[in-house]
Amino acid sequence: MTNKYIFGPVPSRRLGRSLGVDIIPSKICTLDCVYCEVGKTTELTCARESWFSTDDIIDEFSREYEKVKDNIDVVTITGSGEPTLNRNLAEIARRIKEVSSHPIAILTNSTTLTNKEVQNALMLFDIVVPSLDAATDGAFQAVNLPAPELDIVEINKALAEFTHIFTGKIYLEVLLVKDINDSKEEMSAIADVIKRCRYDMVQVNTVFRPPAYSGTKGLNEEELIDAFLYFKSFGINVEPVGNFVKSLGGTTDENLPERVSALLRMRPCTVNDICAVFGSDEAKTAAVTDSMVKDGLIEEKIFKGQKFYFGRR
Ligand code: SF4
Incomplete structure (x- = not known):
């Protein structure tokens, strides 16, 4: 029926x-x-x-x-x-x-x-x-x-x-x-x-x-x-x-670098933006972005007094 x-x-x-x-x-x-x-x-x-x-x-x-x-x-x-x-x-x-x-x-x-x-x-x-x-x-x-x-x-x-x-x-x-x-x-x-x-x-x-x-x-x-x-x-x-x-659901400390990379390929973000998208901890996120910059995976630039991170496309 x-x-x-x-x-x-x-x-x-x-x-x-x-x-x-x-x-x-x-x-x-x-x-x-x-x-x-x-x-x-x-x-x-x-x-x-x-x-x-x-x-x-x-x-x-x-x-x-x-x-x-x-x-x-x-x-x-x-x-x-x-x-x-x-x-x-x-x-x-x-x-x-x-x-x-x-x-x-x-x-x-x-x-x-x-x-x-x-x-x-x-x-x-x-x-x-x-x-x-x-x-x-x-x-x-x-x-x-x-x-x-x-x-x-x-x-x-x-x-x-x-x-x-x-x-x-x-x-x-x-x-x-x-x-x-x-x-x-x-x-x-x-x-x-x-x-x-x-x-x-x-x-x-x-x-x-x-x-x-x-x-x-x-x-x-x-x-x-x-x-x-x-x-x-x-x-x-x-x-x-x-x-x-x-x-992005299920973002963990382990997969955060990979997720950050994908996000930054789409748009530049501050650490606060990244935390807002992933719900991640600010200190941990800043440590991840710092280490990614050091490894040459992403770049950082200061714009209007704020630090933005850029992904590599
Ligand atoms: S989307 Fe708009 S037009 Fe369609 S059912 Fe809902 S309220 Fe009505």
């Missing part, structure tokens, strides 16, 4: 093995993001509706959950659109929790957080993953092509407020699109919003899969590292992204 609502388990780096519950028909959303992997939005709306019977969703969920429950870490409500548009969200979450003993997560584009009913429904979750792609109307319009009534300033205000009321985990997601929301000005405005939020981790992401709008481009690895370090410079707890940085 083909499933209508349940998919997976799918691996998610942040959430682990996740059993997905899709509660929105394709493709109804409050946004029409240029980078959307699901395709263009066919119904751009902020109206909350109940498209499906909760009983049907829960019947299918109970059946599939029983098969995979020993093999998953989390149940994730998502959708081929914005899941909080489902008016039965609270009831669905409550009933999933009656069946499941796993944490329950939801991915949301944050636009409906201005609605108290949505905030109340989200309180039932253990993990909320809200998107934050823009802090100015210009970037919001260009990246997210929103429903006309949406106001990014109000949305971000509601997002910040919600994060302080919600007691579960918050993983904020910022998706950067080349030449649209990746300027220092926009990233700095996004960083200001993040600083007003309570969160556990911020993931800075880019376009890795075919986007809804052709011509939409992602950042390359070097630009992603720059963005990552830029957010770090505001004291924000950012998670590494991108193929290069993703592969």
